[in-house]
Amino acid sequence: MRRGPALRRPREDVLLALVLxxxxxxxxxxxxxxxxxxxxxxxxxxxxxxxxxxxxxxASAVLDGRPVVSSTSWVPGLGLALDLRLDALSLLMVSLxxxxxxxxxxxxxxxxxxxxxxxxxxxxxxxxxAGAMLGLVLADDLLLLYVFWELTSVTSWLLIGFDDEDxxxxxxxxxxxxxxxxxxxxxxVxxxxxVQEAGTxxxxxxxxxxxxxxxxxxALVLVLVGAFTKSAQVPFHPWLPSAMAAPTPVSAYLHAAxxxxxxxxLVARLAPxxxxxxxxxxxxxxVGLATMLVGGWRALRxxxxxxxxxxxxxxxxxxxxxxxxxxxxxxxxxxAALLLAHGLFKATLFLSVGVIDHATGTRDxxxxxxxxxxxxxxxxxxxxxxxxxxxxxxxxGFVSKEAAYEALxxxxxxxxxxxxxxxxxxxxxARFVWGAFARKPGCADTVVHAPSAGLLAPVVVLGLAGLVLxxxxxxxxxxxxxxxxxxEGEPEHLALWHGLVPALGWSVxxxxxxxxxxxAREPVRAYQRRASRVLSRVxxxxxxxxxxxxxxxxxxxxxxxxxxxxxxxxxxxVLLTLVLLAGTALATSxxxxxxxxxxxxxxxxxxxxxxxxxAVATARAHRRFTAVLLLGxxxxxxAVLFVxxxxxxxxxxxxxxxxxxxVIFVFVLRRLPATFTRRPLRLSQGVRLGVAxxxxxxxxLAVLVAGQARTAPPASQAFLDRAQADGGGSNVVNVVLxxxxxxxxxxxxxxxxxxxxxxASLVLAGRGRRSGxxxxxxxxxxxxxxxxxxxxxxxxxxxx
Amino acid sequence: xxxxxxLALLTGLLYTVGTYLLLQRTxxxxxxGLGLLGHGANLLLLxxxxxxxxxxxxxxxxxxxxGVADPLPQAMxxxxxxxxxxxxxxxxxxxxxxxxxxxxxxxQDDVExxxxxxxxxxxxxxxxxxxxx
Numbered sequence: 050m051r052r053g054p055a056l057r058r059p060r061e062d063v064l065l066a067l068v069l070x071x072x073x074x075x076x077x078x079x080x081x082x083x084x085x086x087x088x089x090x091x092x093x094x095x096x097x098x099x100x101x102x103x104x105x106x107x108a109s110a111v112l113d114g115r116p117v118v119s120s121t122s123w124v125p126g127l128g129l130a131l132d133l134r135l136d137a138l139s140l141l142m143v144s145l146x147x148x149x150x151x152x153x154x155x156x157x158x159x160x161x162x163x164x165x166x167x168x169x170x171x172x173x174x175x176x177x178x179a180g181a182m183l184g185l186v187l188a189d190d191l192l193l194l195y196v197f198w199e200l201t202s203v204t205s206w207l208l209i210g211f212d213d214e215d216x217x218x219x220x221x222x223x224x225x226x227x228x229x230x231x232x233x234x235x236x237x238v239x240x241x242x243x244v245q246e247a248g249t250x251x252x253x254x255x256x257x258x259x260x261x262x263x264x265x266x267x268a269l270v271l272v273l274v275g276a277f278t279k280s281a282q283v284p285f286h287p288w289l290p291s292a293m294a295a296p297t298p299v300s301a302y303l304h305a306a307x308x309x310x311x312x313x314x315l316v317a318r319l320a321p322x323x324x325x326x327x328x329x330x331x332x333x334x335x336v337g338l339a340t341m342l343v344g345g346w347r348a349l350r351x352x353x354x355x356x357x358x359x360x361x362x363x364x365x366x367x368x369x370x371x372x373x374x375x376x377x378x379x380x381x382x383x384x385a386a387l388l389l390a391h392g393l394f395k396a397t398l399f400l401s402v403g404v405i406d407h408a409t410g411t412r413d414x415x416x417x418x419x420x421x422x423x424x425x426x427x428x429x430x431x432x433x434x435x436x437x438x439x440x441x442x443x444x445x446g447f448v449s450k451e452a453a454y455e456a457l458x459x460x461x462x463x464x465x466x467x468x469x470x471x472x473x474x475x476x477x478x479a480r481f482v483w484g485a486f487a488r489k490p491g492c493a494d495t496v497v498h499a500p501s502a503g504l505l506a507p508v509v510v511l512g513l514a515g516l517v518l519x520x521x522x523x524x525x526x527x528x529x530x531x532x533x534x535x536x537e538g539e540p541e542h543l544a545l546w547h548g549l550v551p552a553l554g555w556s557v558x559x560x561x562x563x564x565x566x567x568x569a570r571e572p573v574r575a576y577q578r579r580a581s582r583v584l585s586r587v588x589x590x591x592x593x594x595x596x597x598x599x600x601x602x603x604x605x606x607x608x609x610x611x612x613x614x615x616x617x618x619x620x621x622x623v624l625l626t627l628v629l630l631a632g633t634a635l636a637t638s639x640x641x642x643x644x645x646x647x648x649x650x651x652x653x654x655x656x657x658x659x660x661x662x663x664a665v666a667t668a669r670a671h672r673r674f675t676a677v678l679l680l681g682x683x684x685x686x687x688a689v690l691f692v693x694x695x696x697x698x699x700x701x702x703x704x705x706x707x708x709x710x711x712v713i714f715v716f717v718l719r720r721l722p723a724t725f726t727r728r729p730l731r732l733s734q735g736v737r738l739g740v741a742x743x744x745x746x747x748x749x750l751a752v753l754v755a756g757q758a759r760t761a762p763p764a765s766q767a768f769l770d771r772a773q774a775d776g777g778g779s780n781v782v783n784v785v786l787x788x789x790x791x792x793x794x795x796x797x798x799x800x801x802x803x804x805x806x807x808x809a810s811l812v813l814a815g816r817g818r819r820s821g822x823x824x825x826x827x828x829x830x831x832x833x834x835x836x837x838x839x840x841x842x843x844x845x846x847x848x849x
Numbered sequence: 850x851x852x853x854x855x856l857a858l859l860t861g862l863l864y865t866v867g868t869y870l871l872l873q874r875t876x877x878x879x880x881x882g883l884g885l886l887g888h889g890a891n892l893l894l895l896x897x898x899x900x901x902x903x904x905x906x907x908x909x910x911x912x913x914x915x916g917v918a919d920p921l922p923q924a925m926x927x928x929x930x931x932x933x934x935x936x937x938x939x940x941x942x943x944x945x946x947x948x949x950x951x952x953x954x955x956x957q958d959d960v961e962x963x964x965x966x967x968x969x970x971x972x973x974x975x976x977x978x979x980x981x982x
Binding site: 609647660667676714741744748779 | 851852853854855856857858859860861862863864865866867868869870871872873874875877878881884885888889891892893895896897898899900901902903904905906907908909912913917918919920921923924925926927928930931932934935936937938939941942943944945946948953954955956958959960961962963965966967968
């Protein structure tokens with residue numbers, strides 16, 4: 050069927066419009082919140098809601114292999130374009146990001162108190178976060194993807210730190226930001242390398258024709274580091290449990306659909322093209338398995354329901370990484386199914402914890418008792434979700450885990466790791482249900498305030514979705530197959546019942562071992578406590594703290610060394626750098642031909658000796674006045690050298706300026722002490738002399754080399770020829786100054802004017818207020834012990 | 850072009866003494882050092898124009914750099930002389946202001962920087978707190 054352009058345009062434009070709708074509503078939210086209060090969430094839910102509905106209407110076309118593609122020029126000079134593309138994987142992600150996003154926003158409307166401060170800001174940032182995530186999964190340009198990637202980092206930082214008066218939540222927000230943006234920067238390097246290697250930034254083109262150059266493995270590892278930090282893989286995982294400090298709806302969204310799924314998405318996106326690269330599978334599988342086991346082990350130890358779920362997410366993310374990174378058709382099928390299943394059950398569970406927290410005021414599973422009996426609806430839905438997480442039929446979690454077992458059976462090591470991780474998952478799922486809803490002996494029933502229907506509705510919808518898709522796997526199958534078909538191979542359809550296959554046996558064994566682990570929870574707990582004494586030495590969270598401490602310390606040390614606050618040290622550093630860099634270039638120069646005469650005119654030597662003696666004496670003088678007079682001698686001597694060189698104008702100017710300078714010096718010196726502060730000749734003076742000799746030697750060499758560097762006739766021959774005709778003067782230097790290079794002279798006059806203004810303000814500062822300024826008076830008498838405002842009195846020390 | 854050893858050495862010496870004074874703490878000596886550096890720089894510019902010659906007037910016999918002194922470096926030196934004078938005068942005004950405020954013209958180390966340099970992340974390093982004052 051041919052689709053005409055008239056039909057296609059709207060379909061494409063909607064894609065960008067939906068991303069922009071998020072942005073517009075995000076900006077609108079703070080204003081609207083003033084009027085709407087917490088109902089502002091119903092307004093902003095329009096953005097993800099509309100996106101989810103639209104995505105459903107496009108599903109059949111997209112799964113038919115007709116992706117929606119939209120391209121808008123952005124920064125043509127840099128080759129940046131707003132290229133968006135909705136294909137099967139993006140559709141799967143969009144249904145999670147926007148579907149779960151809309152439900153979470155609806156939940157927010159009932160979750161927050163009416164008078165909660167900062168609701169508008171929160172609603173705006175959460176919507177922007179959803180929009181950034183949507184852009185991320187739609188982006189068809191690697192650099193655009195990176196922009197959205199970092200936008201999710203920044204918005205999640207704002208969301209986690211929502212309670213900005215709480216130190217823990219500030220730390221969590223900072224940790225999330227530092228870890229994910231660090232990974233993001235590493236990833237950017239990898240992405241740029243990939244783009245260079247492929248010659249295009251288009252994701253579709255890169256995947257269609259993957260580059261295979263020598264830098265590709267390095268680029269992939271760098272990109273994977275970014276994906277690992279974002280998806281909380283070992284050893285970057287601690288930011289995710291810390292992010293529990295965020296309000297519960299944020300945790301639900303962060304864990305189930307957004308942010309952490311970005312890394313999984315990127316790996317899923319790249320795996321079909323790059324899993325064949327030798328470095329890919331070992332890295333992804335090792336990290337994924339380690340994460341799955343560490344997360345499961347830690348989840349079993351937590352007492353806070355949210356932390357149980359948080360470490361559970363870490364574990365499941367590891368599982369997802371293994372599946373989508375394995376790079377086979379079967380594993381991709383299982384991975385896509387688990388992506389969907391995890392989004393549904395994890396959002397349900399987090400929102401349930403939010404309801405429990407709301408209704409009882411605690412999330413500590415040691416304090417909760419009998420909640421299930423008091424709120425049966427919530428308990429039913431949450432148990433369904435937990436069963437899905439544990440992989441119990443007939444839920445979507447079971448379907449995906451069966452598919453995963455089928456896919457991984459061929460690799461014993463990976464399979465063993467995944468089974469072990471699943472046993473832990475089953476155990477902490479059971480512990481979660483027990484902790485949240487069971488009646489515990491010796492524990493009084495918790496007081497439960499009935500949750501409102503608005504709070505429960507989104508939870509019920511999400512929980513039932515997992516059940517429906519589990520009972521009728523055919524509903525989710527096309528979505529999953531759409532992604533899996535990017536691999537070669539026969540489609541392995543999702544099914545509840547595969548027959549009596551080995552995977553089923555392993556599933557039963559997993560559940561049995563998980564149940565056993567849960568029943569033996571007291572001994573397990575005691576064992577974990579003993580083990581943690583050893584394991585805590587490699588605690589990633591503490592390592593993060595140590596790294597930050599080390600950074601602080603080294604920053605302080607570096608500042609102490611580099612920023613000494615001493616002017617001589619700064620100047621010395623600049624000069625030594627000059628000598629070392631430019632001096633090396635000079636010393637290795639081939640231009641020194643040895644074409645050097647001792648002098649051009651004998652008088653030069655005589656005047657030169659006088660100037661040299663005066664200069665050295667200047668440095669040795671103890672009296673200020675002596676030093677200034679000697680400086681004048683050097684100036685007059687230089688003027689004589691100008692004459693000898695053939696520059697009478699220069700000599701004249703030099704004489705005048707030198708005289709004027711001497712007068713000004715005298716004006717200032719009559720105020721200052723007669724002698725310089727006497728300083729013993731210490732090591733530091735020796736160092737100064739050393740630096741000075743190095744600079745002097747460098748300059749001598751530079752003069753000799755530069756003098757022989759000329760290869761072309763002087764440019765000034767034209768000045769000589771044209772001075773009379775063009776400038777109307779016979780003194781060529783004058784004509785150059787006022788005519789040929791008049792702008793130089795303008796600049797020179799400007800410098801003089803600025804200096805004059807500076808001098809005037811420095812000399813006149815505070816003059817009018819001095820008598821009425823007791824503070825200044827005290828400072829002066831204390832410091833100088835000498836009255837100031839007696840312009841007529843010559844300072845007694847000045848003796849020429 | 851032939852190098853002139855006398856002038857090259859003198860230029861180097863003026864830079865040496867100028868730099869040495871520039872690295873001192875007394876603002877007057879810094880200004881004097883800057884003046885010496887200025888003289889050195891002017892000599893350096895002048896030598897870039899080549900060997901001595903007749904003053905550059907139009908109609909002088911010879912060409913630039915050969916018989917007649919090069920007028921371009923001379924114009925630059927003229928500008929440099931005036932600007933060095935402006936800067937020196939400004940620095941002298943600074944020295945004067947420093948004397949008005951503190952009774953001296955010494956350039957002290959930045960107090961804040963010194964405090965940071967003394968700061969230690971662990972408290973055990975504060976072995977000599979009396980040094981702080």
